[in-house]
Amino acid sequence: MELTIHxxxxxxxxxxxxxxxxxxxxFYNSDSEYEKEALEELxxxxxxxxxxTENELFGFFCTGKxxxxxxxxxxxxxxxxxxxxxxxxxxxxxxxxxGAQFCSYxxxxxxxxxxxxxxxxxxxxxxxxxxxxxxxLGFKKENEFQTERAxxxxxxxxxxx
Numbered sequence: 001m002e003l004t005i006h007x008x009x010x011x012x013x014x015x016x017x018x019x020x021x022x023x024x025x026x027f028y029n030s031d032s033e034y035e036k037e038a039l040e041e042l043x044x045x046x047x048x049x050x051x052x053t054e055n056e057l058f059g060f061f062c063t064g065k066x067x068x069x070x071x072x073x074x075x076x077x078x079x080x081x082x083x084x085x086x087x088x089x090x091x092x093x094x095x096x097x098x099g100a101q102f103c104s105y106x107x108x109x110x111x112x113x114x115x116x117x118x119x120x121x122x123x124x125x126x127x128x129x130x131x132x133x134x135x136x137l138g139f140k141k142e143n144e145f146q147t148e149r150a151x152x153x154x155x156x157x158x159x160x161x
Contacts, residue, residue, distance in 0.1 A: 001098065003050045003058055003105055012049040013042035015057050021091045024126055027150065028088065041066060050105070059089040061106045063114075069122050069145075069152050077143040077154045082120040085110055099133045107137065107157070119157045124150045131155070 006012065017030040017038055030038055041047075046066040050059045067086030068078050078084065087106055089099065110119055121139065123130050131141075131153070139155035146152075 001058075001101065002053045003102070004053075005109060006049045006051050008042055008045075008047040008049055008060070010039070010043065012057055012060075013039055013047075016042060016049075016060055016088065019088075019091050021094070025091070025094070027124060027126070050102070057090055058093060059087060059102055061085060061087040061110075063110060067121065069147065071147040072122060072143065072145050072152065072154065075143060075145045077122070077145055078120075080118075080120070082118045082156065083110055083114045085119050085121045087121075099130070100136065103133060103137055111159075116159050118159050120154055122152050122154050124152055126150065 017035060019029070020026070021028050042060075044066065046064050047060055047062040049057055050061070052058050062085070064084055067084035072078055085106065087103065089102055093102075107119060119139075120142070121134065123134065125131070125144070134155050134157075137157065139157045141153050142156050143154045144151065
């Protein structure tokens with residue numbers, strides 16, 4: 001599978017907002033009540049789409065503040081100056097053992113842009129499948145915090161010397 005990065009546009013963003021995940025991953029489904037805000041965020045220039053050679057939207061990633069969960073600031077989860085990474089995979093591809101390739105591609109692209117910086121991501125603790133993958137890719141658990149909706153952890157991948 002070959003992926004290419006595209007700047008996020010309205011058409012791609014609307015596709016992402018319409019993705020529906022099966023439980024318990026339905027936590028990641030877009031809430032129609034906040035659709036306007038979600039669309040604006042996807043179009044804020046911090047999000048990128050990953051598209052297959054067959055022109056299918058495979059996933060997306062973002063960097064910076066968009067990749068942070070606001071509640072983490074209250075416990076200092078984001079005080080270190082690291083590159084924050086967020087990502088999402090199209091639910092039609094989830095569970096097909098493509099996550100490592102997907103994440104590795106994103107990590108490689110971020111490392112190209114942010115040389116010598118560690119990468120941090122935030123993940124809901126119930127998402128053990130993702131946590132296991134991130135650990136295999138070299139991320140280590142750092143902070144833990146709770147929101148009204150879920151418990152989260154931050155994980156960091158230090159730059160290899």
